[in-house]
Amino acid sequence: MPAVLTTASKLACVHQGTVRATAGQHTLTVDGSPVLLADDLGLAVISGCIAQAPCVRISAVTAGVSTTLTVGGRPVLLATAKGTTNAGTWQASDAGQTKLEAA
Template sequence: MALVLVEGAVLACSHGGRRRLTGGDPRMTVRGSGVLTAGAEAGIAFGSAAQPVPGMITPCTGTNPSGGPAPCLTTATLPPGLSAKLTVGGKPVLLSTARGVTVPPGAPPGTWSVADPGQDVLEAIR
């Protein structure tokens, strides 16, 4: 089993960027934080030192071929990052095993993974 992600969970990109997630679903909470469901992880920008974004903890150091900043942008999660049994509003919840590809603008792809699920109480079957 893997831990369920909640609002405040942290994603990390392969270029060292870290970003806190928002938008948990209040229909299911863990210690007051809404659970994150499938899709909440897609399209998250990590930001760079020159272009910080809300929720950024550490900037992404990805660069494009000319050396300019190209912060990572997440794609949807790959298996086994979604629960097979636990859903909220018909959507599977995101798990601490979630990972995926990043698509930095004008730069080679990277990867993202969960650095901190935001809680350590609720587990779900993957």
């Protein structure tokens, strides 16, 4: 099973930009970092994208949403998470933790 993503996880666009997501919940944490939920990426900021038309926001999550673990009825994100941005694609590159996994 893949690891659950937290605010300590590394997410990036295909052009090497860093995705910075803020957790909308603080009930479930791993090593003090809140777990990210699928809808947390709607407000994520992308910085450092080197594309001519840079990625600045996430448009969609297309994979890596848990089917078994939720917080307040909202699914958590997994290390297999990926999707689209306004100018390309993004994916999780490092879950940043190995203690909590889900399907």
